[in-house]
Amino acid sequence: xxxxxxPAKTKERRATILAGLILVQALCALFFIxxxxxxxxxxxxxxxxxxxxxxxxxxxxxxxxxxxxxxxxGLLARMSDMQTGLDVAKGHLADVxxxxxxxxxxxxxxxxxxxxxxxxLDNETIAQLRGTxxxxxxxxxxxxxxxxxxxGRAQFISLFVEExxxxxxxxxxxxxxxSTDRTTQHP
Amino acid sequence: MTSIAxxxxxxxxxxxxxxxxxxxxxxxxxxxxTILLNGAFVEEESMTHxxxxxxxxxxxxxxxxxxxxxxxxxxxxxxxxxxxxAVNHLGAILSGDRKIHLSHNPLGALMVYNIWxxxxxLGVTGYMMTTLTxxxxxxxxxxxxxxxxxxxxxxxxxxxxxxxxxxxxxVNLARSMVTGRKNIPMGSELE
Numbered sequence: 001x002x003x004x005x006x007p008a009k010t011k012e013r014r015a016t017i018l019a020g021l022i023l024v025q026a027l028c029a030l031f032f033i034x035x036x037x038x039x040x041x042x043x044x045x046x047x048x049x050x051x052x053x054x055x056x057x058x059x060x061x062x063x064x065x066x067x068x069x070x071x072x073x074g075l076l077a078r079m080s081d082m083q084t085g086l087d088v089a090k091g092h093l094a095d096v097x098x099x100x101x102x103x104x105x106x107x108x109x110x111x112x113x114x115x116x117x118x119x120x121l122d123n124e125t126i127a128q129l130r131g132t133x134x135x136x137x138x139x140x141x142x143x144x145x146x147x148x149x150x151x152g153r154a155q156f157i158s159l160f161v162e163e164x165x166x167x168x169x170x171x172x173x174x175x176x177x178x179s180t181d182r183t184t185q186h187p
Numbered sequence: 188m189t190s191i192a193x194x195x196x197x198x199x200x201x202x203x204x205x206x207x208x209x210x211x212x213x214x215x216x217x218x219x220x221t222i223l224l225n226g227a228f229v230e231e232e233s234m235t236h237x238x239x240x241x242x243x244x245x246x247x248x249x250x251x252x253x254x255x256x257x258x259x260x261x262x263x264x265x266x267x268x269x270x271x272x273a274v275n276h277l278g279a280i281l282s283g284d285r286k287i288h289l290s291h292n293p294l295g296a297l298m299v300y301n302i303w304x305x306x307x308x309l310g311v312t313g314y315m316m317t318t319l320t321x322x323x324x325x326x327x328x329x330x331x332x333x334x335x336x337x338x339x340x341x342x343x344x345x346x347x348x349x350x351x352x353x354x355x356x357x358v359n360l361a362r363s364m365v366t367g368r369k370n371i372p373m374g375s376e377l378e
Contacts, residue, residue, distance in 0.1 A: 012209075019209035023217065023249065030245040065249075069210075069256055076208050076258045083205065 011079050018072045022065055029061035096163050104147040113140045117153060118160060206289055207367040211261050214250045215364055218243060218306065226339065237317065244310035247303050260289060266296035273297050280355065287356045287371060295352070298345050305338040 036054050043051075097118070101111050109130075116126045123141065127134040141153075150156040207215075221243040229236045254263045272293035279286065291299055312331040315321040353360045357372040 016209040019213050022210055023213050023246075026249045027242060027245050030241065030248070034241065066252075066256075069253065072208070072210060073256065073258055080205065080258075 011075065011082075015072060015075050015079065018068060018075065022068045022072065025061055025068065026065045029058060029065055032058035032061060093160075093164070097160065100148070100159070104144075106144065106147060110140050110144050110147075113137060114144050114156075117141065117144070118157060202371055203368045204289060204371055205367055206260050206369045207364060208258055208261055209367065210253055210257065211250070212364055212367055214246050214253070218246045218250075221246065222306070222338065222342065226335065237313070240310055240313045243306050247306050247310075250303070265290035266293075266299065268296060268300045269293060270297070285356060287358055287369070289369065292352060295348060298341065298348060301341055302338065302345065305334055305341060308334045309338065 032054055036051070036058055039051060039054070097115070101114065106114060112130065113126055116129065121129070123134055123137045127137045130137070145152060145156060148156055148159065150159065221239050225236055225239045225243070229239060253261055259265060273296070276293040288295075290296075309331060312327055312334065315324075315327045316331065321327045349360045352358075358369050360369075363369045
């Protein structure tokens with residue numbers, strides 16, 4: 001498990017950088033505010049270009065910090081929305097898969113094997129992972145294909161891909177433009 | 188990897204929840220660093236000590252603003268300072284409740300406010316010592332030292348609390364303050 005907090009995802013990296021900028025800029029703002037207050041205490045007046053500049057810098061920095069904070073909150077909110085969407089999609093796909101398995105009344109061993117097929121493992125690997133003979137796995141996959149009325153691995157997997165595409169009708173058929181592009185790419 | 192059911196979204200399954208945003212984490216560890224530096228390494232009455240103190244004050248100020256405008260788990264509303272809730276939480280712990288709080292638990296919330304107030308107190312008394320009016324005034328210096336002792340006691344209690352709650356809930360809290368995510372074990376209730 002990775003403990004190092006530097007995130008791999010672009011959005012998370014952006015959030016981390018934003019947070020770092022906010023921190024540094026807030027400390028800069030504090031420095032200028034402190035300086036203005038200190039000068040006020042010593043001189044007791046707010047004129048002269050030095051003081052004006054310092055005050056402007058302090059105000060601009062504070063405004064910048066607040067602005068960055070609002071940006072960061074927006075970014076975090078978008079990230080959390082995306083995560084929720086992903087979770088829902090993941091959950092739904094899992095529900096769909098479980099639903100199919102129930103319909104076909106797969107045994108629990110067959111369910112395990114079926115999921116491994118979906119994850120792209122071949123019979124030998126499945127046998128190794130489950131600690132059974134390859135022959136057993138072959139028998140189980142045959143059962144799975146017959147229960148799901150498919151003629152093999154590819155058609156079995158395509159059942160679920162079809163389910164994923166079902167909600168996006170436009171993906172069902174390739175638009176003519178794409179197919180001409182393909183033919184030009186492979187003359 | 189054997190079962191998709193483990194990854195299925197649902198109340199009972201184990202999962203990771205993003206809780207602490209990067210700003211909360213940065214402020215937390217920076218504040219810890221300033222306390223460590225000023226408490227153990229930097230010479231008292233040096234300019235560095237003063238500057239680190241101001242940085243600590245700034246960090247707390249930044250965190251307070253973030254608690255007003257930041258995301259859900261960072262806000263005051265996620266961990267209100269309520270002794271009543273803390274007492275209830277204590278009772279729940281004693282009766283073996285293993286509910287997981289996504290933000291701070293009610294006892295932890297009190298500790299958060301306690302540490303922030305202590306740092307502000309240290310900053311204010313520390314600043315007073317640099318002014319002409321209060322320079323060399325005994326009670327200010329004594330207050331500064333008393334608050335420091337209290338802060339160290341609080342930090343020790345804080346670390347003990349984190350260790351205890353990590354053990355109780357099965358969520359590694361120290362790790363979540365680094366990665367920002369809480370690992371929620373299977374079948375736990377959330378609050």
